[in-house]
Amino acid sequence: MVERIDMRKLIVTAIMVLIGIAFLMPFFWMISASLKVEEDVLTFPIKWIPENWNAVENYKEVWTGSMPFLLLYWNSIKVTVLTTLVSCTVSCLAAYGFAKINFKGRNFIFLIVLATFMIPPQTLLVTQFLLYRWIGLYDTHTGLILLNSFSVFGTFMLRQFYLGISNEIIESARMDGAGHFRIFTSICLPLVRPAIATYAILRFIWTWNDFQNPLIFLRSKELYTIQLGVQSFSDQHGSVYSLMMAASVSAILPLLIIFIIGQKNVIEGIQLGGVKG
Amino acid sequence: MNSEVKVETKVVQTTKSIVRKKSKDRSPFSGWRENLAGYAFIGPMFIGTSILVLFPILASFVLSFTDWNFVAGYENAKFVGFENFTKLLTNALFIKGLLNNVLLILAVPITLLFSLTLAVIINKYVYLKDLFKVIYFMPFISSVVAVAVVFQVLFHPTKGPINQLLLKLGVDNPPGWIADVTFALPSVMLIMVWTGIGFNLIIYLAGLQNIPKELYEAAQMDGATAWSQFTKITVPLVSPTTFLLFVTGVISSFKVFDLIIVLTNGGPANSTITPVVYLYQQAFIELKTGYASAISLVMFVIILIITYIQFIGQKKWVNY
Numbered sequence: 001m002v003e004r005i006d007m008r009k010l011i012v013t014a015i016m017v018l019i020g021i022a023f024l025m026p027f028f029w030m031i032s033a034s035l036k037v038e039e040d041v042l043t044f045p046i047k048w049i050p051e052n053w054n055a056v057e058n059y060k061e062v063w064t065g066s067m068p069f070l071l072l073y074w075n076s077i078k079v080t081v082l083t084t085l086v087s088c089t090v091s092c093l094a095a096y097g098f099a100k101i102n103f104k105g106r107n108f109i110f111l112i113v114l115a116t117f118m119i120p121p122q123t124l125l126v127t128q129f130l131l132y133r134w135i136g137l138y139d140t141h142t143g144l145i146l147l148n149s150f151s152v153f154g155t156f157m158l159r160q161f162y163l164g165i166s167n168e169i170i171e172s173a174r175m176d177g178a179g180h181f182r183i184f185t186s187i188c189l190p191l192v193r194p195a196i197a198t199y200a201i202l203r204f205i206w207t208w209n210d211f212q213n214p215l216i217f218l219r220s221k222e223l224y225t226i227q228l229g230v231q232s233f234s235d236q237h238g239s240v241y242s243l244m245m246a247a248s249v250s251a252i253l254p255l256l257i258i259f260i261i262g263q264k265n266v267i268e269g270i271q272l273g274g275v276k277g
Numbered sequence: 278m279n280s281e282v283k284v285e286t287k288v289v290q291t292t293k294s295i296v297r298k299k300s301k302d303r304s305p306f307s308g309w310r311e312n313l314a315g316y317a318f319i320g321p322m323f324i325g326t327s328i329l330v331l332f333p334i335l336a337s338f339v340l341s342f343t344d345w346n347f348v349a350g351y352e353n354a355k356f357v358g359f360e361n362f363t364k365l366l367t368n369a370l371f372i373k374g375l376l377n378n379v380l381l382i383l384a385v386p387i388t389l390l391f392s393l394t395l396a397v398i399i400n401k402y403v404y405l406k407d408l409f410k411v412i413y414f415m416p417f418i419s420s421v422v423a424v425a426v427v428f429q430v431l432f433h434p435t436k437g438p439i440n441q442l443l444l445k446l447g448v449d450n451p452p453g454w455i456a457d458v459t460f461a462l463p464s465v466m467l468i469m470v471w472t473g474i475g476f477n478l479i480i481y482l483a484g485l486q487n488i489p490k491e492l493y494e495a496a497q498m499d500g501a502t503a504w505s506q507f508t509k510i511t512v513p514l515v516s517p518t519t520f521l522l523f524v525t526g527v528i529s530s531f532k533v534f535d536l537i538i539v540l541t542n543g544g545p546a547n548s549t550i551t552p553v554v555y556l557y558q559q560a561f562i563e564l565k566t567g568y569a570s571a572i573s574l575v576m577f578v579i580i581l582i583i584t585y586i587q588f589i590g591q592k593k594w595v596n597y
Contacts, residue, residue, distance in 0.1 A: 013403040020412040026471075027415065029438060030427045042433075044441040094322035103315025109323060116330040120532060120580050122553050123573035126560045127333035127340065130347075150325030180314040209420045211535040216561060227422045231539055234426045241430050248423035259418050263411055266418070270476065271483040 027252075034058055034245035041241045058246040067236065069250050071222065072229035079141055079225055080207045083148045087203050088196055091154030096184050098155070099162035100170060117152040125216055132217060139219045147213050148206070154199050157269075161195040162188060198269035201262045208255055226251050334577075340570035347564035354567065361571035371572070374552045377462060378531060381551065384466040384473070385526035389519060391470065392477035397511060399478070400485045410482070414475035421472070425539035428468055429455065455541050458548045465537060465549055469530075477522050484518035485511070517591075524587045528580060552576055 021028075028048065033041045037054040040047065063069045097103070098110050128147070129138070137143030165188060173183050189196075211227040218224060224232070230251045237243045259266055341361055345354035365371055399409045416424065431439050432454035443451040452460040488511065496506050534553050537543060543550040543558070552572065560569030
């Protein structure tokens with residue numbers, strides 16, 4: 001399939017690339033500033049390629065200094081990976097139950113679960129906080145993980161996919177004596193794997209970027225996640241911009257890489273959750 | 278979290294269809310074993326939601342009628358009737374927060390305008406579509422905290438690159454951005470637009486796929502210009518998407534929290550305070566538990582009303 005190169009299209013593409021670069025300028029500035037010595041950060045006109053490199057020192061201070069990002073990373077990875085795993089498991093199971101098992105009260109329970117989706121999360125913070133203090137989950141990673149683990153979004157999205165699996169396959173498997181768990185693991189899970197991947201990536205991104213829950217439900221510095229770390233780092237080093245930028249780069253970059261690798265899944269997942277229906 | 282809100286519309290459509298159907302679909306398998314299997318599968322989800330969502334919402338309803346202060350302990354809490362609500366609705370700071378929030382909503386149509394324009398260009402007139410999707414999506418998936426930290430420096434009133442550039446371009450008195458009472462809120466909106474474009478663009482691109490190509494071909498035969506194709510075909514036919522994105526945008530503007538807390542913390546002089554920020558301050562800094570619960574409930578009602586308007590509006594204004 002050879003397409004003739006359209007001159008007009010090429011020009012528009014070039015202009016759009018320039019606009020795109022302008023759009024991403026804050027990121028370029030952030031990366032460039034994180035590599036400089038402090039005195040050069042705010043010089044104007046901006047020197048995009050640093051004259052005096054200070055990258056190693058800046059990042060060393062961020063990663064091993066008073067607010068060690070090494071520890072924050074470990075905390076964030078732990079919380080994010082576990083949240084994603086638990087949330088995917090819970091949602092997968094529930095989605096199968098709501099889509100393929102004909103139990104008593106199914107529609108009513110599904111309605112209740114859906115209704116909770118309308119509740120803005122911030123209106124729950126106060127009582128969730130009290131509840132956590134009371135049952136001892138306050139200031140623990142377990143508590144933080146549980147908060148994001150029961151996702152109506154995930155359940156709803158995966159249910160749509162289970163509904164797409166024909167009932168005949170499942171019924172004939174049942175005739176052959178397979179139980180629901182067997183059908184779930186060996187027939188349905190392989191079929192909805194792409195949907196699970198999409199949901200997992202979205203959940204990963206949301207949990208990694210979550211600031212509100214760690215802010216309210218964590219107190220001990222050694223439990224801080226990346227987002228909380230960036231904030232308290234910028235409170236401590238509020239005037240040392242090169243360090244603040246190195247911290248920001250450290251918070252943003254891993255996720256950007258995951259996004260670029262899984263971009264098809266992420267973008268499709270967002271579109272799926274968005275239009276059509 | 279934006280796209281979670283989006284699902285809301287779909288959720289309600291599903292809700293309606295479930296209510297209508299009344300479980301007429303009979304499966305050959307039913308009975309107690311089927312019930313048990315069902316409860317086992319949905320159990321974790323249902324128990325989790327009950328403890329973390331249903332119970333808290335009921336509890337905050339009760340708490341909002343008390344004057345419970347977190348430090349004083351619940352022995353000292355007493356029932357105060359509607360006092361919290363009357364106090365709240367006459368509180369100058371809360372009213373200011375609501376007004377600020379209404380202003381923040383202005384960022385939504387601006388974002389939509391940019392997003393639709395970019396989506397149309399990317400959809401039809403460029404090579405490397407996927408690259409552009411990735412470019413515009415980057416701010417949306419980036420940590421809001423880190424983005425806010427970066428903009429704090431970019432917006433620096435005297436030394437920041439933005440104002441240095443403005444001075445160079447001959448603007449004598451560049452605005453003080455987040456340090457200035459009048460410009461702090463527009464600064465927040467600017468960042469909201471910047472981070473929001475990617476999401477809206479992606480949804481618009483999906484919406485544009487649903488417009489039949491024949492319409493454009495027919496218009497071209499009749500000699501319609503690109504501009505009139507845009508205004509006569511594209512804009513009306515993506516109106517369901519526009520409407521959905523608008524409502525989503527409005528609802529998520531009530532949830533803007535990270536950005537304001539890190540960027541301005543509600544300041545300067547409360548110029549960027551919003552109901553959510555006010556809620557946070559009252560609940561977790563002033564520790565007024567009962568009062569904060571009342572704020573939660575009022576916000577809950579506001580969002581419910583917006584969601585309700587959405588359903589009415591969907592029928593009336595959207596051009597299918």
